[in-house]
Amino acid sequence: xxxxxxxxxxxxxxxxxxxxxxxxxxxxxxxxxxxxxxxxxxxxxxxxxxxxxxxxxxxxxxxxxxxxxxxxxxxxxxxxxxxxxxxxxxxxxxxxxxxxxxxxxxxxxxxxxxxxxxxxxxxxxxxxxxxxxxxxxxxxxxxxxxxxxxxxxxxxxxxxxxxxxxxxxxxxxxxxxxxxxxxxxxxxxxxxxxxxxxxxxxxxxxxxxxxxxxxxxxxxxxxxxxxxxxxxxxxxxxxxxxxxxxxxxxxxxxxxxxxxxxxxxxxxxxxxxxxxxxxxxxxxxxxxxxxxxxxxxxxxxxxxxxxxxxxxxxxxxxxxxxxxxxxxxxxxxxxxxxxxxxxxxxxxxxxxxxxxxxxxxxxxxxxxxxxxxxxxxxxxxxxxxxxxxxxxxxxxxxxxxxxxxxxxxxxxxxxxxxxxxxxxxxxxxxxxxxxxxx
Numbered sequence: 001x002x003x004x005x006x007x008x009x010x011x012x013x014x015x016x017x018x019x020x021x022x023x024x025x026x027x028x029x030x031x032x033x034x035x036x037x038x039x040x041x042x043x044x045x046x047x048x049x050x051x052x053x054x055x056x057x058x059x060x061x062x063x064x065x066x067x068x069x070x071x072x073x074x075x076x077x078x079x080x081x082x083x084x085x086x087x088x089x090x091x092x093x094x095x096x097x098x099x100x101x102x103x104x105x106x107x108x109x110x111x112x113x114x115x116x117x118x119x120x121x122x123x124x125x126x127x128x129x130x131x132x133x134x135x136x137x138x139x140x141x142x143x144x145x146x147x148x149x150x151x152x153x154x155x156x157x158x159x160x161x162x163x164x165x166x167x168x169x170x171x172x173x174x175x176x177x178x179x180x181x182x183x184x185x186x187x188x189x190x191x192x193x194x195x196x197x198x199x200x201x202x203x204x205x206x207x208x209x210x211x212x213x214x215x216x217x218x219x220x221x222x223x224x225x226x227x228x229x230x231x232x233x234x235x236x237x238x239x240x241x242x243x244x245x246x247x248x249x250x251x252x253x254x255x256x257x258x259x260x261x262x263x264x265x266x267x268x269x270x271x272x273x274x275x276x277x278x279x280x281x282x283x284x285x286x287x288x289x290x291x292x293x294x295x296x297x298x299x300x301x302x303x304x305x306x307x308x309x310x311x312x313x314x315x316x317x318x319x320x321x322x323x324x325x326x327x328x329x330x331x332x333x334x335x336x337x338x339x340x341x342x343x344x345x346x347x348x349x350x351x352x353x354x355x356x357x358x359x360x361x362x363x364x365x366x367x368x369x370x371x372x373x374x375x376x377x378x379x380x381x382x383x384x385x386x387x388x389x390x391x392x393x394x395x396x397x398x399x400x401x402x403x404x405x406x407x408x409x410x411x412x413x414x415x416x417x418x419x420x421x422x423x424x425x426x427x428x429x430x431x432x433x434x435x436x437x438x
Contacts, residue, residue: 003231004204004231004270005200005204005215005219005227005228005231006200006201006204006374008219009137009138009167009200009201010133010137010138010139010142011134011138011139012138012222012224013138014137014138014141014224015221015222015224015370016223017136017197017218017222017311018136018137018138018221018222020195021132021133021136021195021196021197022133022136022137022145022148022149024132024150024188024191024195024196025129025130025132025133025152025190026063026148026149026151026152026155027152027188027191028088028092028125028129028152028188028192029125029129029149029151029152029153029156030148030152030153030155030156030159031092031095031125031156031184031185031188032122032125032152032153032156033152033153033155033156033157033160033299033427034151034156034157034159034160034181034184035064035095035099035118035122035156035181036064036068036122036157036274037082037156037157037160037274037295037299037406038099038102038160038164038177038181039060039061039063039064039102039115039166040061040274040275040277040278040295041160041161041168041174041177041278041295042164042174042175042177042178043057043061043278043279044059044174044278044279044282044291045168045173045174046111047279048175049109049174050108052108053404055400055401055404056108057279057400059108059112059396059397059400060108060111060112060115061275061276061396061400062121062275062392062393062394062396062397063112063113063115063116063119063136064115064116064118064119065119065271065389065392065393065396066116066119066389066393067115067116067117067118067119067120067121067122067123068119068120068122068123068126068385068386068389068392069119069123069385069386069387069388069389069390069392069393070119070120070123070386071119071120071121071122071123071124071126071127071386072126072127072382072383072384072385072386072389073123073383073385073386073387074382074386075087075090075091075120075123075124075127075128075382076123076124076127076128076378076379076380076381076382076383076385076386077378077379077382077383078124079124079127079131079378079379079382080202080375080376080377080378080379081206083198083199083200083202083203083206083208084128084131084132084197084198084202085137085196085197085198085199086198086396087124087128087378088124088125088128088129088132088192088196089127089189089192089193089357090121090124091120091121091122091124091128092121092185092186092188092189093121093189093194094117094118094120094121094124095118095121095122095185096182096185096186096189097117097178097182098114098115098118098119098120098121099178099181099182099185100178100179100182101114102114102115102118102178103176103178103179103182105336110270116207116398119345122254123382123385123386123389124228126381126382126385127258127286127378127379127381127382127385129149130146130149130150130365130368130369130377130378130381131199131202131377131378131381132196132199132376133145133146133148133149133369134146134374134377135199135200135201135202135374135377136199136200140247140314142313142366142369142370143228143310143313143314143318143370144310144313144314145310146310146362146366146368146369147306147307147309147310147314147362147363147365147366148307148310148364149315149365150306150361150363150365150366151303151306151307151358153287153302153358153361154299154300154301154302154303154306154354154358155299155303155305156267157274157295157296157299157302158191158296158299158300158303160177160180160181161293161295161296162296162404163177164177164180164181164437165293165296167180168199172186183218189435196302197214197217197218197221198214198218199374200215200218200219201374202374203215204230204231205233205374205375206375207230207233211230212227212229212230215227215230227413246379247372247374247376247379247380247383247414252376252380254373254430254431255371255372255430255431256380256383256384258263258426258427258429258430259367259368259371259380259384259430260383260384260386260387260388261387261423261426262364262367262384262388262423262426262427262430263364263384263385263387263388263391263423264387264388264390264391264423265391265419265420265421265422265423266326266329266357266360266361266364266388266391266419266420266423267361267388267389267391267392267395267419268384268391268392268394268395268398268416268419269329269330269333269357269395269416269417269418269419269420269423270329270357270358270361270392270395270419271391271395271396272333272349272352272395272396272399272413272416272417272419273333273336273353273357274295274298274357275395275396275399276351276396276399277291277294277295277298278291278294278295279291279411280409281294281295281346283348284329284339284341286343290343292385293343293347294343294347294350295347295350296336297347297350297351297354298350298351298353298354299354299358300351300352300354301310301350301351301352301354301355301358302354302355302357302359302361303358304351304355305325305354305355305356305357305358305360305362306358306359306361306362307360308355308359309321309322309325309359309360309362309363309366310366311363313363313366318363318366318367318370319367319427319428321363322360322363322364322366322367322427323424323427323428324354325356325359325360325363326360326420326421326423326424326427327344327420327421327424328355328356328359329356329357329359329360329417329420330417330418330419330420330421331356331417332349332352332353332355332356332357333353333357333413333416333417333420334413334414334417335349335352335353336349336350336353336413337409337411337412337413337414337417338409338410339409339410339411357420358418360423365381367430368380368381368384369381370432370433371401371431371432371433391401391419395416395419398416399412399416404417405421
């Protein structure tokens with residue numbers, strides 16, 4: 001009987017290569033974290049230099065999120081067709097060009113176009129890194145590793161926030177934030193090229209030309225024996241071969257739509273916090289560099305919440321842990337909305353809000369890996385993120401319009417904090433598989 005290399009991956013202890021790939025996905029998600037946050041770090045300087053109001057700023061803050069939605073859906077599907085590695089490399093190139101070009105513009109329209117372009121690459125990376133982290137993990141550590149991968153997002157925002165605070169200190173130019181992001185992203189193109197092989201799960205399911213040789217090369221790097229032949233793909237009762245059904249097949253449609261809805265509602269709450277914290281802090285009378293520092297604390301809390309989520313999800317029921325995080329997310333955003341006059345208290349409150357909102361994001365990524373099988377993982381994750389990004393586009397714009405109309409911080413925070421509650425309702429309607437799939 002031919003050995004299935006996917007079982008070797010999931011049933012064996014994590015090898016050095018597997019740990020390395022998971023580490024790279026953490027770093028790639030950190031790039032996403034900084035690239036998405038770069039416009040937030042730069043927004044006070046842009047608003048001051050160009051003289052734009054809150055409503056216009058809210059639209060600018062949402063532009064890369066539109067690109068992310070499109071990139072997640074279409075490039076996630078592409079990753080299931082041509083592979084995780086090739087898609088990720090292309091996305092990194094798009095991000096590098098987009099970040100650099102954003103520093104060269106002089107008007108809102110041009111900036112918006114380049115932020116949409118950058119978002120295409122970010123969305124594709126989000127879908128492919130989730131698949132890579134899941135597919136290079138053993139079954140025992142899959143939830144933990146996917147959560148750690150998602151934790152890269154706030155880590156990138158923390159590092160970027162520290163860098164941005166120094167760039168913006170003493171009236172520094174906001175364009176430097178984008179220069180740093182472009183350079184950091186470019187570094188990871190050769191890292192991905194030389195260190196990360198194609199996913200064994202994808203190669204086994206899709207079986208493109210040269211699949212056996214590539215699988216054996218990766219198995220040898222992991223310290224395993226080579227296999228003699230590719231496993232024969234199974235056929236279901238309808239005659240459909242394994243790996244050919246889609247996320248919209250009758251058996252998956254409910255899961256796909258509910259996962260997208262869950263992500264959509266929670267992301268409204270998450271992006272309200274992440275996108276508006278710098279501007280809200282500046283409007284309270286603090287300097288732009290201080291605003292970046294508060295956002296760093298929100299992401300410190302987010303990284304901590306992600307780590308806690310990963311540890312708990314590897315030992316306890318994933319849906320129960322995620323539910324607790326979603327409840328905490330709503331409560332923390334409401335507390336944030338009360339407003340605080342001193343920077344230390346504001347930083348602590350934002351750290352707590354980051355803990356629950358980002359911990360919930362990590363739990364959702366682990367849920368993607370659990371409910372979508374390997375041949376649908378990038379597509380399912382990409383579709384859920386892509387549709388869910390509607391919430392990330394809606395949150396900054398809606399908050400900007402509400403603020404511009406004279407509604408205060410507390411009622412706006414209550415309204416947008418309810419997104420996590422709606423996500424909780426959708427989460428409990430999703431059918432969960434009995435165990436993680438390879």
